[in-house]
Amino acid sequence: MPSDCIVTKELFECRRCGDCCKGFGGTYLTGEDIEAISRYIGSNPEKFIARYCSLSGTKPVLAQRSDGYCIFWDNICTIHLVKPHMCRKWPFIESILVDAKNWLIIADSCPGIHADAPVDAVQKYVKKKLTRDN
Ligand code: SF4
Numbered sequence: 001m002p003s004d005c006i007v008t009k010e011l012f013e014c015r016r017c018g019d020c021c022k023g024f025g026g027t028y029l030t031g032e033d034i035e036a037i038s039r040y041i042g043s044n045p046e047k048f049i050a051r052y053c054s055l056s057g058t059k060p061v062l063a064q065r066s067d068g069y070c071i072f073w074d075n076i077c078t079i080h081l082v083k084p085h086m087c088r089k090w091p092f093i094e095s096i097l098v099d100a101k102n103w104l105i106i107a108d109s110c111p112g113i114h115a116d117a118p119v120d121a122v123q124k125y126v127k128k129k130l131t132r133d134n
């Protein structure tokens, strides 16, 4: 889930490696995501879900290809302009507020994260971003 790469560079700079677009057990979609992506690809929600999603329980998630990558990954995110909320948030996720150690845990799987960034600065940024985006 490459982020916008314009965030505080002392905390995170996306390397565009695509590691977060692979094998994470599904990217959840909000109703807004479904509407926006359907429109962007010239489809409608029903067709989009049938063609590009799988179900996690009862919830639609973006389908993955046999190589484990998201169906919309092609060396870049091909729906970057309308990518799901979950992708836009990364790596500034709620769980970092619950326990700052989660920043270090996700840094293991994301080379763009500056694991040595001060945790209070990370948490402050997450709070600000979540307030702004929600
Ligand atoms: S929608 Fe884009 S950013 Fe999100 S997992 Fe798929 S390729 Fe990655």
Ligand code: SF4
Binding pocket: 001, 002, 003, 013, 014, 015, 016, 017, 018, 019, 020, 021, 090, 091, 109, 110, 111, 112, 113
């Ligand atoms: S794993 Fe991290 S550095 Fe790589 S594309 Fe995803 S956000 Fe960017």
